[in-house]
Amino acid sequence: MAVQDLAPLLVQPEPRVIEGTVVPRLEVPAPRQSFAERLADTAVNARRALEVTMHRLRYRPATRKVAKMAVLLPAHNEELDIEACLDSLMAQTRTPDLIVVIADNCTDDTVKIARRYRGVKVIETEGNTDAKVGALATGYTEFLAGGAFDVMVSMDADVVLDPDCLADLEAELLKTPSAAAISAKYHFAEGAGGWFNRQLVRAQKMDFTQFQVRANERARRTTIVGGQCSAFRFSAVDEVARRHRRPAPWTNETATEDAQLGLELQEIGYTTFMSASARAQVGAMPTVRALSGQRAKWNAGLISLMTTMPLSKRTLPFWLQHIGLGLNVFMRLAFVALLAASVSVSQFVWSWWWITPTALAALYQLKMAHLSPHKTKADYLFAVLWLPGEMWLWFSGWNTAKSWVTHLLGSRRDLWAAQAAAEAGKRSGNGAGALLATILGSVVVSSVGAWYWLTQASVEFQRVVLTVGWRGLAFLTVCASVLLLFKLLRPTRGLTA
Secondary structure: OOHHHHHHHOOOOOOEEEOOEEEOOOOOOOOOOOHHHHHHHHHHHHHHHHHHHHHHHHOOOOOOOOOOEEEEEEEOOOOOOHHHHHHHHHOOOOOOOEEEEEEOOOOOOHHHHHOOOOOEEEEEOOOOOOHHHHHHHHHHHHHHOOOOOOEEEEEOOOOEEOOOHHHHHHHHHHHOOOEEEEEEEEEEOOOOOOHHHHHHHHHHHHHHHHHHHHHHHOOOEOOOOOOOEEEEEHHHHHHHHHHOOOOOOOOOOOOOHHHHHHHHHHHOOOEEEEEEEEEEEEOOOOOHHHHHHHHHHHHHHHHHHHHHOOOOOOOHHHHHHHHHHHHHHHHHHHHHHHHHHHHHOOOOOOOHHHHHHHHHHHHHHHHHHHHOOOOOHHHHHHHHOOHHHHHHHHHHHHHHHHHHHHHHOOOOOOHHHHHHHHHOOOOOOOHHHHHHHHHHHHHHHHHHHHHHHHHOOOHHHHHHHHHHHHHHHHHHHHHHHHHHHHHHHOOOOOOOO
16 A cells, blocks of 8 residues: 555654754645546536626626716807817716717807817807807707716816816716706916906906805705806706706706706706816906906896796895895995095094904905915915905996896896907997996086085084994994804815815
8 A cells, every 4th residue: 555545544743842843744745636536626616616606697786877978068269268178078087978069150260179079079050049058959959859868068168177077077966866967166277367367367266266165055055057067967957848848958038047947957856066076177257348248147147037036945045145245335335425424524533343344354355265276375365455355346246236227227138249249358238338327427426415415414414314324334334244254254164165
């Protein structure tokens, strides 16, 4: 009998220790298998591996359906910006399944540039008179109306997306069943113009940061679905189109189609949000004329919605925003008028308490600058100086007041054309005329008031006016200061706008 055959019968001896030396165990070589035995073992192992694989395939977890995404990109003479926009789309970590550029009445090289990109569909509108709304409707009816896509992204041609923007928008939209739309968080580039143009961009940057902070305080819920870059649940916008019997979700009945669509989505039970992480760089208005045209269009659209729709929790934020702006402008006008009236009759007494609102405003602007993305030292300086923010408030108040007057007088203008002309540096409408009329009217009213105050008003009348005026203004100032202090101290829950 060979040693190999005796191996199973041998008992392994325990190792012995002799004067600190370990004697190893006796190693017996394993018996050698024949070819047939090795082949049989291989077959058994292969069978077991196949059974395990089949079991895992049969009881694997259900796979999530992969959503299909389409991007609609309306463009009107955007040859300077569309290349950067499409480059950012091509560089997305979540590549869209379809990109459609709707060249709307273009007279430049927008179409030529867009057609350089492989996989991008380019269509040109013919006879479109509804500007962006018409362009979006054309792309929607041409490519999306059949329901082949789950997520629809609408964006402007001067927007540059961060690499993860579409992936973040899609993930947030799909994981929130109640959400019909998710807007990206917008920020601006520093600006390449002169000193004044950079400050204008900085003011817009601060304004957008305040909007995002307000949305964050409402758990990122928004009323307006930003038209610059937003992702929509297709089934929701399709329901809006069918309910209102329109070929597309947007309507040309208002100049703010994004706000209108947001309200209609909320009317049927959906919610709209601002993204927690998706970012997009939008184009800022580089001149006062272009900015005034943009804000006039926005204000006119919102005022139309506010006055045609019943007051509700959806339209209340618009009213509160306009009322708050109106009160801020009124308080400043009242302060200037009372200051002039008091000084003219030698009744003015200075109090350092009037510095409090200015200091709080500067601190609040500093907070907004700190929350802004890509902040610089110039942003902090802009906030601390207080005066630039004050000038922005006066500009916003004048522009909003002009829109209200235009609406109440029943005047109608093509606001899309006016904004496009303003951005191109062309004169449109009566913006300069309205400003000149406002200045002349203010001079006339001030002159008449000063004449009456100094020559016709009695001492008792002056005393009553100054007493009641200063006390009323002090009450409003205290209320506004308390509200501003609350905003200043309110935590931002980790928000970085």
